[in-house]
Amino acid sequence: MSGRATMVCLVLVLGGAAVMAALNLATPAASALHVPAYAVSLAGKYLCYAMLAVAVDLVWGFAGILSLGHAAFFALGGYAMGMYLMRQIGTRGVYGNAVLPDFMVFLNWKSLPWYWYGFDHPAFAVAMVLLVPGVLALVFGWLAFRSRVGGVYLSIITQALTYALLLAFFRNDMGFGGNNGLTDFKDMFSIPLHLDSTRDGLLLATAVLLAAELLVARHVVTSRFGKVLIAVRDSESRTRFLGYRPESYKLFVFVLSAVMAGVGGALYVPQVGIINPGEFAPANSIEAVIWVAVGGRGTLVGAVLGAVLVNLGKTFFTATLPDLWLFALGALFILVTLLLPGGLLGLGRRRPRAAPVTQAPEPAE
Numbered sequence: 001m002s003g004r005a006t007m008v009c010l011v012l013v014l015g016g017a018a019v020m021a022a023l024n025l026a027t028p029a030a031s032a033l034h035v036p037a038y039a040v041s042l043a044g045k046y047l048c049y050a051m052l053a054v055a056v057d058l059v060w061g062f063a064g065i066l067s068l069g070h071a072a073f074f075a076l077g078g079y080a081m082g083m084y085l086m087r088q089i090g091t092r093g094v095y096g097n098a099v100l101p102d103f104m105v106f107l108n109w110k111s112l113p114w115y116w117y118g119f120d121h122p123a124f125a126v127a128m129v130l131l132v133p134g135v136l137a138l139v140f141g142w143l144a145f146r147s148r149v150g151g152v153y154l155s156i157i158t159q160a161l162t163y164a165l166l167l168a169f170f171r172n173d174m175g176f177g178g179n180n181g182l183t184d185f186k187d188m189f190s191i192p193l194h195l196d197s198t199r200d201g202l203l204l205a206t207a208v209l210l211a212a213e214l215l216v217a218r219h220v221v222t223s224r225f226g227k228v229l230i231a232v233r234d235s236e237s238r239t240r241f242l243g244y245r246p247e248s249y250k251l252f253v254f255v256l257s258a259v260m261a262g263v264g265g266a267l268y269v270p271q272v273g274i275i276n277p278g279e280f281a282p283a284n285s286i287e288a289v290i291w292v293a294v295g296g297r298g299t300l301v302g303a304v305l306g307a308v309l310v311n312l313g314k315t316f317f318t319a320t321l322p323d324l325w326l327f328a329l330g331a332l333f334i335l336v337t338l339l340l341p342g343g344l345l346g347l348g349r350r351r352p353r354a355a356p357v358t359q360a361p362e363p364a365e
Helices: 003-026 037-063 070-087 102-106 122-146 151-170 196-222 224-234 236-241 246-272 282-295 301-320 322-339 344-348
Strands: none
Touching: 003 037, 003 196, 003 301, 037 070, 037 196, 037 224, 037 246, 037 282, 037 301, 070 122, 070 151, 070 246, 070 282, 122 151, 122 246, 151 282, 196 224, 196 246, 196 301, 224 236, 224 246, 236 246, 282 301, 282 322, 282 344, 301 322, 301 344
């Protein structure tokens, strides 16, 4: 990934978010330049997906780890933020209970579960957004990489992980809202969520954190650590024979990408207004892989491009031709795999010119 491409992406992300926020607040609703509130929230949602795509590209494009379970880390970050937002509702809920969320009152819970303690403090919630996905990735990665599980087997295990979490969070007795999840949020850091200025602030915050993730990821992959990581991707056995420990490199980048995905999930929840077990669905992780493949695997910038473009297409198709969206998504992935193995950013790369074929000299008689 070139530095110029990164700078262009940062300018587009930050500049685009700033322009949308300004046109939403500074122009009247009747103006042709006015950006409606739903468009601001939709743009913020796309940027959250872009954060997930960057996390997937970091492990897949540079470490060769095809994770089909990164939606789990995204959802866990979202649930951590959702639990904080639920605690902020207080007596404004349907049942007016200052301690228990509405769904717990409805299910006749008598007391707040211990794992909800502390989520009424914003600092604790932010720490959990980082720690919960990171610790899960650390434990899972340590067990998998230490056992040298890789390739398609690792992909299947990651998909099983997110599916197991999906089934667990669907249960009402888990204390996370069951099938309905967490919703009806009021405030975030004492700021009402329904205000246009709050939506604009969340969009700008998402753009800034996406830019920070891109810079962190680029620093990792262009450093000496990144060169070893690429060597592990291309030939893990040779890298091990040279004296490196591939499992340590893979574990670090796996945990880092999980934390990045969790941050994206935390920003996603207040902008869409809900988090439910459907976010753990394996299909969401597969879609994230498609975003990266469409934009360009191993480029980071391509992950952002793919996430935004594919989700724009999803918004269009699900509104006009909802029954055809999955077919369109599958066809897109097949076409990109066959015709554009380098993704959209691969179109701008120059193919190496073949060396001229010279005729071998005739042997002397």
